[in-house]
Amino acid sequence: MCNKRVRILKNLKSRELGDDYMNIGVVGTGLMGSAIAHRLIERGFRTFLYNRTKERAMALVKKGAIQTEYPSDLGRKCDYVIISVTDGIAVKEILFGKNGLVDSKNRKLIVVDTSTVLPEDSIYCANLMKKKGYSIIQAPIMGGPDPTMKGDVISIVSGNKKSIEKSKRILTSYSKKIFNLGIKDGAANFIKLALNLNIALIAISLAESIVFVKKSRIDPAIFLEILNSTYFRTGLSEIKGPKMVKNNFEPKFFLKNMLKDIQLLNDCARQNGITLSFASQAEQYFRIASNKGYSELDYTGILKLFGEFNNLKLSR
Ligand SMILES: NC(=O)c1ccc[n+]([C@@H]2O[C@H](COP(=O)([O-])OP(=O)(O)OC[C@H]3O[C@@H](n4cnc5c(N)ncnc54)[C@H](OP(=O)(O)O)[C@@H]3O)[C@@H](O)[C@H]2O)c1
Structure with a gap:
C-alpha cells in the first residue's frame, strides 16, 4: 500500500471505512487466544491484543498485531473485542477490574466472550455490562488452536440478538458453523x-x-x-x-x-x-x-x- 493511502486510512476511523477495516481486539494470548488472533491477522483484520503477561503476545506482535497496555486501551481502539481467558474470575477482571474494558467508555464496543466459564458468571457479566451501557455475548468454542487457525471450529452463541447478528462476521472468520441458542444469557x-x-x-x-x-x-x-x-x-x-x-x-x-x-x-x-x-x-x-x-x-x-x-x- 502506498504511503499516501496509509496516511489517509490512519486518519479515518475503522467504522467509516467499512468491514474490511474493522479493528478487532483479542484479550488473552494463551493457546486459544493466540490462535484466534493469528486467524484474524491472516484474514486481514487490524488486530489489537492485550495479555496480562506481555511477553506471551510477542509472537503475534511480530506477525503485525498491536499490543496495548490495558484492556481499556484495547476497548477504545476496537469495534469488537474477543475474550479468551481461563475462567470467570479472569473475565470479570478484564471487564470490570482496574483499567478494564468498561473504562474504555466505548459503548459501541461489542464484547465476544469465548472463554469456558460458569453460566452464572456469564449471566452476571451480561447483566452488569448492560447496566453500564455495554454489550457482551457468550461464544464458547468447540475445537482447539489448530482448527481455529484454519477457521474450522464450532461456535456456540447466546445473548443479545443484535450483538450476535453484528458479531457474525467476526465469528465466521474462525468458525465453520455457528449454533445460535438465542437471547438467554448463559445458555451457550x-x-x-x-x-x-x-x-x-x-x-x-x-x-x-x-x-x-x-x-x-x-x-x-x-x-x-x-x-x-x-x-x-x-x-x-x-x-x-x-x-x-x-x-x-x-x-x-x-x-x-x-x-x-x-x-x-x-x-x-x-x-x-x-x-x-x-x-x-x-x-x-x-x-x-x-x-x-x-x-x-x-x-x-x-x-x-x-x-x-x-x-x-x-x-x-
Ligand atoms: N485450548 C483449547 O483447545 C480450548 C478450546 C476451547 C475452549 N478453550 C477455553 O478457552 C479459554 C482459554 O484457553 P487456553 O487454552 O488459551 O488457555 P491458556 O493457554 O492457559 O491461556 C489462558 C489465558 O488466560 C489469561 N488469564 C488467566 N487468568 C487471568 C487473569 N486473572 N487475568 C487476566 N488474564 C488471565 C492468561 O494470561 P497469562 O498469559 O498472563 O497467564 C492466558 O492469556 C479457556 O476458558 C479454555 O477453557 C480452550
Missing part, C-alpha cells in the same frame, strides 16, 4: 460444559483401553487402527489417539484447563440438584493427574496417570 455455557464432559470421558476411556492393550503386550497402534476403522471412532481417537500411543502430550488444551471445566460442570450440576456420577469421577482423576504435576500436559496426558496405576511408565 451450559452446552459447552456438557460438550467438554464428553471429551473428558472419551479421553479417559481411550486412555484405559491403551493401558489395557499395552499391558497385554500388544501394540496399541493396532488397537487404534482397528478402532478408527469402525463407527466407534471419534475425532479424538483419530487425531489425538496416534499421539497418545506415542506418549506425545504436547499441549493444545492444558490438562489443568480440562480439570477446571469438569469442576465447573460439577459445581453447576450441584447448584441445580443434578447428579453426574462419571463427571465426579472424571474430576477426581484429572485432579490427581494435576497434583502429580501433569497440569501443563495436554489433557490426553491423563493416560500417564492410568499407566502409573498399572506400573506402566510412559515417556517419549
Whole structure:
C-alpha cells in the first residue's frame, strides 16, 4: 500500500471505512487466544491484543498485531473485542477490574466472550455490562488452536440478538458453523460444559483401553487402527489417539484447563440438584493427574496417570 493511502486510512476511523477495516481486539494470548488472533491477522483484520503477561503476545506482535497496555486501551481502539481467558474470575477482571474494558467508555464496543466459564458468571457479566451501557455475548468454542487457525471450529452463541447478528462476521472468520441458542444469557455455557464432559470421558476411556492393550503386550497402534476403522471412532481417537500411543502430550488444551471445566460442570450440576456420577469421577482423576504435576500436559496426558496405576511408565 502506498504511503499516501496509509496516511489517509490512519486518519479515518475503522467504522467509516467499512468491514474490511474493522479493528478487532483479542484479550488473552494463551493457546486459544493466540490462535484466534493469528486467524484474524491472516484474514486481514487490524488486530489489537492485550495479555496480562506481555511477553506471551510477542509472537503475534511480530506477525503485525498491536499490543496495548490495558484492556481499556484495547476497548477504545476496537469495534469488537474477543475474550479468551481461563475462567470467570479472569473475565470479570478484564471487564470490570482496574483499567478494564468498561473504562474504555466505548459503548459501541461489542464484547465476544469465548472463554469456558460458569453460566452464572456469564449471566452476571451480561447483566452488569448492560447496566453500564455495554454489550457482551457468550461464544464458547468447540475445537482447539489448530482448527481455529484454519477457521474450522464450532461456535456456540447466546445473548443479545443484535450483538450476535453484528458479531457474525467476526465469528465466521474462525468458525465453520455457528449454533445460535438465542437471547438467554448463559445458555451457550451450559452446552459447552456438557460438550467438554464428553471429551473428558472419551479421553479417559481411550486412555484405559491403551493401558489395557499395552499391558497385554500388544501394540496399541493396532488397537487404534482397528478402532478408527469402525463407527466407534471419534475425532479424538483419530487425531489425538496416534499421539497418545506415542506418549506425545504436547499441549493444545492444558490438562489443568480440562480439570477446571469438569469442576465447573460439577459445581453447576450441584447448584441445580443434578447428579453426574462419571463427571465426579472424571474430576477426581484429572485432579490427581494435576497434583502429580501433569497440569501443563495436554489433557490426553491423563493416560500417564492410568499407566502409573498399572506400573506402566510412559515417556517419549
Ligand atoms: N485450548 C483449547 O483447545 C480450548 C478450546 C476451547 C475452549 N478453550 C477455553 O478457552 C479459554 C482459554 O484457553 P487456553 O487454552 O488459551 O488457555 P491458556 O493457554 O492457559 O491461556 C489462558 C489465558 O488466560 C489469561 N488469564 C488467566 N487468568 C487471568 C487473569 N486473572 N487475568 C487476566 N488474564 C488471565 C492468561 O494470561 P497469562 O498469559 O498472563 O497467564 C492466558 O492469556 C479457556 O476458558 C479454555 O477453557 C480452550
